[in-house]
Amino acid sequence: MVGKLYLLDLATGLMKELSIFIISEDLPKVTEILRKYNAGVAFHEITGAGRTKRKEIPEMVRAYQTGRTITPEHARRTKVETIVTDSSVDEIVKDIVSTIGSESEPRGMIFLKEVSNAFEIGTKLSGEAVLTPK
Numbered sequence: 001m002v003g004k005l006y007l008l009d010l011a012t013g014l015m016k017e018l019s020i021f022i023i024s025e026d027l028p029k030v031t032e033i034l035r036k037y038n039a040g041v042a043f044h045e046i047t048g049a050g051r052t053k054r055k056e057i058p059e060m061v062r063a064y065q066t067g068r069t070i071t072p073e074h075a076r077r078t079k080v081e082t083i084v085t086d087s088s089v090d091e092i093v094k095d096i097v098s099t100i101g102s103e104s105e106p107r108g109m110i111f112l113k114e115v116s117n118a119f120e121i122g123t124k125l126s127g128e129a130v131l132t133p134k
Contacts, residue, residue, distance in 0.1 A: 026108065048077060
């Protein structure tokens with residue numbers, strides 16, 4: 001029987017991973033907020049379908065408009081990923097939610113996950129120490 005290895009640094013506490021799905025034009029605002037908290041940023045252009053209603057767009061065939069409109073099945077979004085300290089996550093989420101969009105116009109989603117530990121390859125640093133700028 002093979003035992004399981006669990007890596008948890010109890011001295012550092014938990015970190016949080018934020019997966020932020022936004023309209024691409026909001027990327028500068030989100031990255032500015034994350035920079036304010038010294039958070040690293042990775043982002044990807046994605047397509048997907050959620051509960052947001054998609055708008056009709058002109059139908060294009062080989063770069064020519066046909067005169068008809070279509071409602072696309074999927075919408076383009078930007079997914080921003082970051083790992084932050086447990087102590088800063090509430091402020092970051094509040095800052096993003098209050099800066100982008102309004103109650104009548106949703107502009108994205110934020111998903112929050114717990115991260116038990118992180119390891120910097122080569123330096124042997126672990127925990128929240130890998131999140132602080134050098």
